[in-house]
Amino acid sequence: MANSVVLCAGLRVVRGGVQILSAFSARIEEGAVTGLLGPSGCGKTTLIRSIAGTQRIAGGRVEVLGRSAGDPWLRRRIGYAAQTAAVYTDLTVEENVRYFAAVTGAPRDDVDRVLDAVDLRPFRRVLTGRLSGGQRSRVSLAVALLGAPRLLLLDEPTVGLDPVLRAQLWDLFGRLTDGGLSLLVSSHVMDEAERCDQLLLMRDGALLAQDTPDALRRRTGTDDLDEAFLALIRAAERGDGDRAVA
Amino acid sequence: MIATTVRVLRQLRHDPRTVALLVVVPALLMLLLRYVLDSKTTFSHVAPALLGIFPFLLMFLVTSIATLRERTSGTLERLMTAPLPKLALLAGYAAGFSLVALVQVGVTTAVSLALGLSVTGSVGWLVVVTVGDALLGVALGLLASAFAATEFQAIQLMPVVVLPQVLLCGLFQPRAQMATVLRWVADVMPVSYAVEALQHVAAQPDVDAAFARDVLVLAAFVAGALVAAAGTLRRRTR
Numbered sequence: 001m002a003n004s005v006v007l008c009a010g011l012r013v014v015r016g017g018v019q020i021l022s023a024f025s026a027r028i029e030e031g032a033v034t035g036l037l038g039p040s041g042c043g044k045t046t047l048i049r050s051i052a053g054t055q056r057i058a059g060g061r062v063e064v065l066g067r068s069a070g071d072p073w074l075r076r077r078i079g080y081a082a083q084t085a086a087v088y089t090d091l092t093v094e095e096n097v098r099y100f101a102a103v104t105g106a107p108r109d110d111v112d113r114v115l116d117a118v119d120l121r122p123f124r125r126v127l128t129g130r131l132s133g134g135q136r137s138r139v140s141l142a143v144a145l146l147g148a149p150r151l152l153l154l155d156e157p158t159v160g161l162d163p164v165l166r167a168q169l170w171d172l173f174g175r176l177t178d179g180g181l182s183l184l185v186s187s188h189v190m191d192e193a194e195r196c197d198q199l200l201l202m203r204d205g206a207l208l209a210q211d212t213p214d215a216l217r218r219r220t221g222t223d224d225l226d227e228a229f230l231a232l233i234r235a236a237e238r239g240d241g242d243r244a245v246a
Numbered sequence: 247m248i249a250t251t252v253r254v255l256r257q258l259r260h261d262p263r264t265v266a267l268l269v270v271v272p273a274l275l276m277l278l279l280r281y282v283l284d285s286k287t288t289f290s291h292v293a294p295a296l297l298g299i300f301p302f303l304l305m306f307l308v309t310s311i312a313t314l315r316e317r318t319s320g321t322l323e324r325l326m327t328a329p330l331p332k333l334a335l336l337a338g339y340a341a342g343f344s345l346v347a348l349v350q351v352g353v354t355t356a357v358s359l360a361l362g363l364s365v366t367g368s369v370g371w372l373v374v375v376t377v378g379d380a381l382l383g384v385a386l387g388l389l390a391s392a393f394a395a396t397e398f399q400a401i402q403l404m405p406v407v408v409l410p411q412v413l414l415c416g417l418f419q420p421r422a423q424m425a426t427v428l429r430w431v432a433d434v435m436p437v438s439y440a441v442e443a444l445q446h447v448a449a450q451p452d453v454d455a456a457f458a459r460d461v462l463v464l465a466a467f468v469a470g471a472l473v474a475a476a477g478t479l480r481r482r483t484r
């Protein structure tokens with residue numbers, strides 16, 4: 001079994017008085033693309049923020065690369081692209097990437113590399129606020145790629161992209177793992193699940209299942225991941241967890 | 247830290263309207279004041295205090311909204327996950343806005359002098375105090391942004407933070423002649439010290455201990471507000 005880069009044990013998060021994650025336990029494998037899938041509002045963003053160390057947690061443990069989440073040592077080793085494109089709309093694409101490169105201590109020639117990776121080089125002198133939503137989220141992704149992170153946390157990076165670009169980005173994610181990088185990519189569309197090495201299926205702040213796409217299909221006796229997800233939900237609602245589906 | 251300063255200046259460069267407002271408006275207000283008062287003597291009397299108010303007000307407004315945007319757009323969260331000390335971020339911010347303030351103060355002071363403001367003391371000190379005062383606006387703006395959730399609220403903080411200081415800074419009534427309670431309030435308001443220092447430079451040829459105290463108090467407020475603002479930058483949020 002591969003090493004894990006993230007370990008959540010009994011993680012509990014409360015936001016605005018509501019329990020968002022309850023006793024959440026999961027692990028993320030090194031050198032793999034792990035898809036975090038689940039309906040909107042199930043707690044994907046909250047989980048990713050907990051791993052990034054920006055979410056206050058109410059209980060449990062989150063370990064990243066062997067350290068407690070939020071440890072300053074991790075700041076150079078995690079690339080995080082939040083769900084909303086966290087870039088300056090009143091700077092050009094290049095100015096944005098340059099600034100974050102300086103702040104994260106990435107080498108200067110990294111700017112070209114990450115702009116190429118997200119296919120934004122032709123837009124480098126365009127004001128970020130003038131870009132489409134999908135282009136803007138690619139600027140945010142480019143920033144997350146800066147430096148030499150060992151773990152990438154990408155919160156719905158493909159929302160609003162056309163199918164061609166989406167496929168390109170998933171190709172990129174696959175290539176990144178060849179270099180030993182680990183990725184956690186959230187999505188609420190099931191057809192992206194197929195591209196992942198590992199899946200975390202989430203619902204209502206709890207983990208429904210964690211496995212490879214193939215294993216999930218086998219376990220649920222379906223050949224479609226959507227169906228597999230539904231089967232897991234039904235099993236969970238019967239109260240016997242995902243064991244009964246096997 | 248320098249990266250942040252450069253970034254702030256770049257953002258302003260893409261927003262020439264804001265820069266124009268920052269640099270031109272105080273000077274235009276001085277011009278307006280000069281002709282409203284219609285007397286060089288009265289203008290000379292009132293202008294030093296306003297030199298302490300206009301830059302403070304504008305820098306407070308611009309900084310609080312810029313920082314609020316940073317908080318709501320997620321860029322602050324991103325910076326909080328980066329290996330960047332909070333005080334370096336704030337210092338970078340303050341330095342960027344101070345450069346703008348320097349230009350603003352230079353233009354405003356030059357226009358005021360041309361309009362007949364007579365300065366008995368050194369114009370250099372006048373500029374130093376005014377920049378310090380603009381910096382106070384920056385520092386308080388950074389801090390105030392933590393107490394607003396929307397730009398609408400941020401603008402509403404302006405009358406709360408700025409107007410009482412304008413009323414009590416000694417422009418309408420010398421602090422010494424205020425009712426005791428009001429004087430206490432005025433004494434804990436930083437703009438009072440900036441205005442007092444500016445009035446001193448305008449009226450007295452030399453700096454003295456009282457002036458030095460005013461400048462130090464102003465500097466302490468700026469440092470205090472920056473440190474407090476650093477306290478409002480949270481690496482982890484709810």
Ligand SMILES: Nc1ncnc2c1ncn2[C@@H]1O[C@H](COP(=O)(O)OP(=O)(O)O)[C@@H](O)[C@H]1O
Nearest residue numbers: 015016020039040041042043044045046047484
């Ligand atoms: N700041 C907040 N305060 C209170 N509740 C929140 C906050 N942010 C998100 N939530 C709630 O937490 C739940 C999970 O949100 P989120 O993690 O964003 O889900 P997802 O990313 O899967 O859509 C949702 O029900 C949402 O309403």
Ligand SMILES: [Mg+2]
Nearest residue numbers: 044045083155
């Ligand atoms: Mg989300």
